[in-house]
Amino acid sequence: MDTPWQQTSKEAxxxxxxxxxxxxxxxxxxxxxxxxxxxxxxxxxxxQIPLAEMDQWTFAKNPHxxxxxxGKFFAIEGVRAHTNYGPVPEWDQPIINQPEIGILxxxxxxFNGTRYFLMQAKMEPGNVNALxxxxxxxxxKSNYTQVHRGKLPPxxxxxxxxxxxxxxxxxxxxxxxxRFLRKRNRNMIIEIAxxxxxxxxxxxxxxxxIKQLLTVDxxxxxxxRTVLSxxxxxxxxxxHYYAATSQDYPDHFDVFGRRLTGFAKDLFLSLLDRRPVxxxxxxxxxxxxxxxxxxxxxxxxxxxxxxxxWEQTEYEIRHETGRHFSVIxxxxxxxxxxxxxxxxxxxxHTDYGVVGFLTKKFDGTLHFLVRASLEPGNLDIIEMGxxxxxxxAEARAKQPNHPPFLETFLQAPPEQxxxxxxxxxxxxxFYHFQNRYMILxxxxxxxxxxxxxxxxxxxxxIIDFTKYSxxxxxxxxxxxxxxxxxxxE
Amino acid sequence: MDTPWQQTSKEAxxxxxxxxxxxxxxxxxxxxxxxxxxxxxxxxxxxQIPLAEMDQWTFAKNPHxxxxxxGKFFAIEGVRAHTNYGPVPEWDQPIINQPEIGILxxxxxxFNGTRYFLMQAKMEPGNVNALxxxxxxxxxKSNYTQVHRGKLPPxxxxxxxxxxxxxxxxxxxxxxxxRFLRKRNRNMIIEIAxxxxxxxxxxxxxxxxIKQLLTVDxxxxxxxRTVLSxxxxxxxxxxHYYAATSQDYPDHFDVFGRRLTGFAKDLFLSLLDRRPVxxxxxxxxxxxxxxxxxxxxxxxxxxxxxxxxWEQTEYEIRHETGRHFSVIxxxxxxxxxxxxxxxxxxxxHTDYGVVGFLTKKFDGTLHFLVRASLEPGNLDIIEMGxxxxxxxAEARAKQPNHPPFLETFLQAPPEQxxxxxxxxxxxxxFYHFQNRYMILxxxxxxxxxxxxxxxxxxxxxIIDFTKYSxxxxxxxxxxxxxxxxxxxE
Numbered sequence: 016m017d018t019p020w021q022q023t024s025k026e027a028x029x030x031x032x033x034x035x036x037x038x039x040x041x042x043x044x045x046x047x048x049x050x051x052x053x054x055x056x057x058x059x060x061x062x063q064i065p066l067a068e069m070d071q072w073t074f075a076k077n078p079h080x081x082x083x084x085x086g087k088f089f090a091i092e093g094v095r096a097h098t099n100y101g102p103v104p105e106w107d108q109p110i111i112n113q114p115e116i117g118i119l120x121x122x123x124x125x126f127n128g129t130r131y132f133l134m135q136a137k138m139e140p141g142n143v144n145a146l147x148x149x150x151x152x153x154x155x156k157s158n159y160t161q162v163h164r165g166k167l168p169p170x171x172x173x174x175x176x177x178x179x180x181x182x183x184x185x186x187x188x189x190x191x192x193x194r195f196l197r198k199r200n201r202n203m204i205i206e207i208a209x210x211x212x213x214x215x216x217x218x219x220x221x222x223x224x225i226k227q228l229l230t231v232d233x234x235x236x237x238x239x240r241t242v243l244s245x246x247x248x249x250x251x252x253x254x255h256y257y258a259a260t261s262q263d264y265p266d267h268f269d270v271f272g273r274r275l276t277g278f279a280k281d282l283f284l285s286l287l288d289r290r291p292v293x294x295x296x297x298x299x300x301x302x303x304x305x306x307x308x309x310x311x312x313x314x315x316x317x318x319x320x321x322x323x324x325w326e327q328t329e330y331e332i333r334h335e336t337g338r339h340f341s342v343i344x345x346x347x348x349x350x351x352x353x354x355x356x357x358x359x360x361x362x363x364h365t366d367y368g369v370v371g372f373l374t375k376k377f378d379g380t381l382h383f384l385v386r387a388s389l390e391p392g393n394l395d396i397i398e399m400g401x402x403x404x405x406x407x408a409e410a411r412a413k414q415p416n417h418p419p420f421l422e423t424f425l426q427a428p429p430e431q432x433x434x435x436x437x438x439x440x441x442x443x444x445f446y447h448f449q450n451r452y453m454i455l456x457x458x459x460x461x462x463x464x465x466x467x468x469x470x471x472x473x474x475x476x477i478i479d480f481t482k483y484s485x486x487x488x489x490x491x492x493x494x495x496x497x498x499x500x501x502x503x504e
Numbered sequence: 505m506d507t508p509w510q511q512t513s514k515e516a517x518x519x520x521x522x523x524x525x526x527x528x529x530x531x532x533x534x535x536x537x538x539x540x541x542x543x544x545x546x547x548x549x550x551x552q553i554p555l556a557e558m559d560q561w562t563f564a565k566n567p568h569x570x571x572x573x574x575g576k577f578f579a580i581e582g583v584r585a586h587t588n589y590g591p592v593p594e595w596d597q598p599i600i601n602q603p604e605i606g607i608l609x610x611x612x613x614x615f616n617g618t619r620y621f622l623m624q625a626k627m628e629p630g631n632v633n634a635l636x637x638x639x640x641x642x643x644x645k646s647n648y649t650q651v652h653r654g655k656l657p658p659x660x661x662x663x664x665x666x667x668x669x670x671x672x673x674x675x676x677x678x679x680x681x682x683r684f685l686r687k688r689n690r691n692m693i694i695e696i697a698x699x700x701x702x703x704x705x706x707x708x709x710x711x712x713x714i715k716q717l718l719t720v721d722x723x724x725x726x727x728x729r730t731v732l733s734x735x736x737x738x739x740x741x742x743x744h745y746y747a748a749t750s751q752d753y754p755d756h757f758d759v760f761g762r763r764l765t766g767f768a769k770d771l772f773l774s775l776l777d778r779r780p781v782x783x784x785x786x787x788x789x790x791x792x793x794x795x796x797x798x799x800x801x802x803x804x805x806x807x808x809x810x811x812x813x814w815e816q817t818e819y820e821i822r823h824e825t826g827r828h829f830s831v832i833x834x835x836x837x838x839x840x841x842x843x844x845x846x847x848x849x850x851x852x853h854t855d856y857g858v859v860g861f862l863t864k865k866f867d868g869t870l871h872f873l874v875r876a877s878l879e880p881g882n883l884d885i886i887e888m889g890x891x892x893x894x895x896x897a898e899a900r901a902k903q904p905n906h907p908p909f910l911e912t913f914l915q916a917p918p919e920q921x922x923x924x925x926x927x928x929x930x931x932x933x934f935y936h937f938q939n940r941y942m943i944l945x946x947x948x949x950x951x952x953x954x955x956x957x958x959x960x961x962x963x964x965x966i967i968d969f970t971k972y973s974x975x976x977x978x979x980x981x982x983x984x985x986x987x988x989x990x991x992x993e
Binding site: 116182183184185186187201247296297298300301303304305307308394395482483485 | 605671672673675676690736785786787789790792793794796797883884971972974
């Protein structure tokens with residue numbers, strides 16, 4: 016595994032790290048044991064409380080909304096959306112307003128020629144299992160301006176002062192547009208040359224190890240997934256490497272002496288392939304331009320107590336049908352956080368959602384069915400998203416006008432399932448918000464006639480658009496779970 | 505000139521058309537004679553009138569603003585901007601609000617193997633010379649929904665119904681963020697296979713001819729420039745062609761049997777060069793992410809009669825210092841428009857502005873100094889822009905806190921000037937708004953230490969970001985004036 020690539024190119028070092036699952040500092044089993052020990056070692060009690068019993072949160076006026084007394088962190092507000100997209104032309108809903116750009120950051124470092132990532136075992140009140148594997152840093156502006164008067168989160172200083180850091184990834188990426196109003200975070204991966212001081216809740220893992228952990232339900236958190244999705248896996252260095260090592264493409268495919276087979280090989284080839292098998296870059300941009308021109312979205316902030324069809328009870332703000340989500344309050348007692356007790360609101364989801372990509376081969380190259388996704392919190396009308404992203408999936412599937420292809424995922428035959436795991440959305444804002452992340456591969460002869468807001472793209476095309484911030488968090492986080500370098504032989 | 509490229513690739517056909525200045529349908533001199541004849545043949549009288557004498561325009565309330573009685577077209581509104589970018593943290597100003605996406609479109613067609621563009625001689629009330637060369641179509645939604653009850657503009661149907669059209673360019677691009685509130689247009693180039701009916705005000709020109717006309721002051725209008733700036737001049741086909749024809753790069757350079765020299769060669773090499781001589785794509789995205797995170801922009805709509813430091817007289821809404829611009833009203837009598845008499849407001853500029861790029865070679869490759877530009881009408885805080893974009897340039901240069909590098913352009917020695925011409929901004933919204941468009945090339949040993957909101961990029965990198973809608977209209981329209989294929993020998 017000691018090749019010149021490790022020294023010369025960050026892309027190649029990401030590649031090597033993905034191929035590395037043996038970690039001399041911490042084996043897979045040692046990691047799991049440590050992670051379990053963190054879960055039991057830490058006192059972390061989350062209880063739902065009446066909305067009125069939150070101590071630093073209150074309903075403010077003009078407009079009516081739920082805010083922190085400091086004016087910082089986030090607010091729960093009401094919005095009224097109008098659109099000519101989809102079956103519902105107008106609706107009201109609560110939404111999280113947090114108009115500041117936070118940092119989601121991972122520190123990386125090369126030890127003995129292999130790149131490692133400093134990951135954190137972090138408790139969040141909304142996690143179904145309290146503890147999940149998180150980036151080195153998850154910091155709101157409130158965090159680093161110390162609004163809550165706690166300790167500065169470990170390692171945050173490296174992200175604020177770049178003198179000691181080499182920036183490898185630094186992209187502004189959006190959060191869930193169905194739940195957040197125009198929220199974005201700065202997704203960063205930085206390399207630190209100096210010795211990084213150890214902390215109890217942090218461990219160095221290879222990308223290969225993290226990819227393994229992404230096959231486990233609810234282990235790697237949303238913030239880690241979005242940062243990992245920004246890693247520049249397609250780059251000219253790869254193509255050169257590929258050209259140098261591939262003998263008789265596409266029947267043989269070899270990375271660092273290993274032969275890729277099956278779906279991993281298909282993924283890798285789709286990653287490298289930006290040829291216009293289906294659509295050129297210009298055609299995809301034209302498709303997106305046409306939809307942005309055609310679809311209108313008007314989002315107006317309204318008082319939270321004037322949100323039609325939503326009602327407030329002692330314990331929650333809920334939709335009259337019980338669908339969608341509800342706003343609840345929790346009390347948290349924690350032993351390893353910056354402060355040890357707090358209360359806060361969370362958006363509660365009761366049932367599982369589905370986040371899925373349909374894939375299919377065209378002329379032997381795997382393509383992903385991308386959907387133009389319009390959400391009230393989008394900064395610019397639509398974003399590119401996965402084929403399906405739908406909360407409360409089973410209930411939605413029984414309603415008329417449910418999203419196209421939802422049933423395809425709910426009824427998928429096992430032989431089409433290429434990836435399937437339950438993943439949690441951010442536990443600092445969402446209570447038990449879980450989605451089944453799925454990749455299906457349809458047989459090449461499947462006849463599909465997707466509506467106009469769908470388009471087929473290769474993985475390489477998707478990664479290019481991701482870099483320019485065109486893809487939504489559901490798509491990015493699902494793709495982060497894939498491992499195009501999985502060693503199948 | 506008859507090569508397989510003409511048939512196989514749209515990029516190559518754009519290249520061929522750029523190299524073609526001999527037009528058998530219409531020579532350069534014939535075009536100029538025809539254009540002059542259109543100017544004299546058409547009655548077009550523009551008179552400034554009191555604001556109150558506009559017949560379809562009125563001041564509406566809640567908030568106070570200037571609107572068309574139909575509610576369509578555009579409105580002049582007030583905004584209050586807060587930012588931590590630049591020397592002025594807060595200001596009020598009038599701004600044009602036109603919250604709909606129009607179409608700026610050019611029809612193209614291949615005759616005898618050469619691609620031609622259907623350009624229009626179009627009168628606009630704000631043009632200094634009434635008539636300018638315009639795209640085939642400039643249509644607001646009001647145009648094609650026929651709010652003004654005139655004739656449907658010629659050729660618009662081809663852009664609304666794509667059955668007969670092959671789309672070559674289709675990008676959503678922004679307009680001036682200092683004057684328009686989040687205004688964008690769909691920039692399109694479409695190819696029509698069937699015979700296109702002729703109209704008196706339209707002529708077929710090659711890209712080479714249009715590039716020649718872009719060296720003339722105030723001849724090619726803003727809308728034509730922005731559409732032309734979207735042409736995909738960098739593409740893999742070019743690289744292949746370049747590799748096949750370039751014998752001993754970079755000393756010799758040859759396109760279709762012609763040798764490029766001087767600045768044209770430098771431009772062409774910079775266009776093809778996306779190697780990270782100065783900054784990689786990831787580094788540029790990191791730079792932009794950092795600035796978007798650091799700089800805040802809050803723009804609030806306020807009543808037009810509450811815009812501080814602006815005053816309304818009988819004939820205009822003006823800044824108390826007389827600087828910036830003023831809102832005026834004009835009466836128009838025209839013989840070749842959809843309607844023959846109308847009144848409307850325009851934004852009047854009294855002095856010339858400067859729109860300029862500083863360029864410099866690094867390791868032999870020409871780089872452009874790109875500025876992160878924050879304007880109140882930007883959709884997303886900042887856009888990438890030219891080194892300098894400044895209205896009323898001479899007056900601004902005498903004030904403290906004027907934009908960096910403005911004096912470099914005003915005092916440029918002739919030997920550094922690679923392009924210089926006066927170009928007009930859109931005459932349907934602006935009255936006599938003229939900028940001197942300039943490209944300067946600084947000697948390679950020039951020491952510059954640009955502030956953090958500047959970055960050096962190759963032309964190829966700029967074109968890539970343009971495709972993803974990162975560049976503002978000032979930068980795009982200046983770059984449209986350049987001809988990297990100019991035949992210098």
